[in-house]
Amino acid sequence: MASALKQVAAGDTVSLQAGLNDLLTLDMAVTELREVNATLQTASIETNDDSWQILNPRGSHAVAVGLDVPIKVIVKGSTGYYCAGMNKQATVHVEGSVGPGVAENMMSGMVIVDGDASQYAGATGHGGLLVVKGNASSRCGISMKGIDIVVHGNIGHMSAFMAQKGNLVVLGDAGSALGDSIYEARLFVHGSVKSLGADCIEKEMRPGHLEILSDLLVRAGADADPTEFKRYGSARKLYNFNIDHAGEY
Numbered sequence: 001m002a003s004a005l006k007q008v009a010a011g012d013t014v015s016l017q018a019g020l021n022d023l024l025t026l027d028m029a030v031t032e033l034r035e036v037n038a039t040l041q042t043a044s045i046e047t048n049d050d051s052w053q054i055l056n057p058r059g060s061h062a063v064a065v066g067l068d069v070p071i072k073v074i075v076k077g078s079t080g081y082y083c084a085g086m087n088k089q090a091t092v093h094v095e096g097s098v099g100p101g102v103a104e105n106m107m108s109g110m111v112i113v114d115g116d117a118s119q120y121a122g123a124t125g126h127g128g129l130l131v132v133k134g135n136a137s138s139r140c141g142i143s144m145k146g147i148d149i150v151v152h153g154n155i156g157h158m159s160a161f162m163a164q165k166g167n168l169v170v171l172g173d174a175g176s177a178l179g180d181s182i183y184e185a186r187l188f189v190h191g192s193v194k195s196l197g198a199d200c201i202e203k204e205m206r207p208g209h210l211e212i213l214s215d216l217l218v219r220a221g222a223d224a225d226p227t228e229f230k231r232y233g234s235a236r237k238l239y240n241f242n243i244d245h246a247g248e249y
Contacts, residue, residue, distance in 0.1 A: 023074070024049060029056040033063065040064055040090075043071050061099070064092050067109070084111045087128060100137075103130045106147055119156075122149045125166070131220045138175065141168045144185055150220035160187055161197065169216050171224055179232055187232040188213050190224055199238045205231045 026036045036054060043049040053074040057063050061080035064073050067090035075083070078096030088107040097115030106125040113121075116134035123139070125147025132140075132149070138156035141149050146165045154172035161177070163185035173191035180197020186209065187200075196202075205227075213226040 022048075023051050023053045025053050025055060027055040028058060028060060033060055036063070037065055040071065040073060041066055041068070043069055045070060057096075059099070064090070067092070070109070078115065087111055097134065102132075103128070103147070106130065116153070117151075121151075122147050125149070129216075129219060135172070141166075141185070144168065148216055150216055150222060152220075152222055154191070157194070158197070160185060160200075163187075167212060167216060169213065169220070169222075169229075171222055179234075181238065182232075182234045184234060186212070188226075188229045189232065190229050193230075193232070196232065199235050200232055201235045203231050203233045205229070 026039060028036060040052060050071045053076055055076050057075050057077045057079050059078055059080045062082045063075060063079045065082060065085040068088040070089040072091045075094045079094060080099040082101040082104055083094060083098045084092040084102060085104040087103055087109050089109045091110045093112045095114050098113050098117050100119040101123055102113060102117050102121045103111040103125060104123045106128045108128045110129045112131045114133050117132045117136040119137045120139040120142050121132060121136045122130045122144060123142045124145060126145045128147055130147060130149045132151045135153035136151045136155045138158055139161060140155045140159040141163055142161045144163045144166045148167045150169040152171050155170050155174050157175035158177045158180060159174060160168050160179045160182055162181045164183040165185055167186045170189045174189050174193045176194040177197035178193050179187055179200030182200050209231055210226050213229060217224055217226060
């Protein structure tokens with residue numbers, strides 16, 4: 001296939017690379033962030049604008065946010081705050097690490113981080129799958145509302161704080177106050193837990209939970225035995241005020 005040049009954004013900043021797996025390229029060394037996001041947000045699979053790569057992200061904030069189309073985006077480097085925030089349908093693969101709030105308020109699709117994630121990864125996410133192949137910092141999965149998160153490494157303190165729905169899988173260790181004030185999210189941890197937060201307890205691992213966990217491990221490319229994990233969730237003591245539990249509120 002001969003090389004081609006495709007004018008998608010203003011200037012000669014978006015090029016189509018030759019090959020069987022053609023990738024449209026956005027180079028942030030010459031293209032502003034606003035233009036990069038606008039181009040991705042208006043991409044169409046009907047015109048084969050479905051596979052992209054972003055070069056030279058240089059730690060920029062809010063890269064590939066607000067996507068609502070089933071495209072694939074590879075980010076060649078590390079990013080700052082809120083990478084892939086509000087993602088819907090798209091698959092965003094960061095070949096580096098990310099700052100706070102990756103995949104914040106994610107609705108569907110998939111976000112993969114090859115490196116580490118800073119604070120509140122996947123915060124308030126309603127759906128989709130977030131995979132962090134390194135470690136995640138504090139408050140991972142805070143107020144999650146249906147998102148699935150798989151962390152290959154460790155997570156920091158106060159992770160899954162007020163987590164309402166979804167699954168958090170940790171192949172490494174968890175920091176202190178895991179699952180503080182948790183609702184109905186499921187937490188699966190392979191390693192040790194420094195401490196559990198208010199109303200979070202270890203719970204029985206049933207066949208249905210093993211099935212859910214096995215599926216998530218496969219989808220996240222994690223090589224681990226689901227039977228070696230422990231499950232944590234809500235003791236349901238804080239759903240209604242009880243004077244005997246006043247100290248836990």
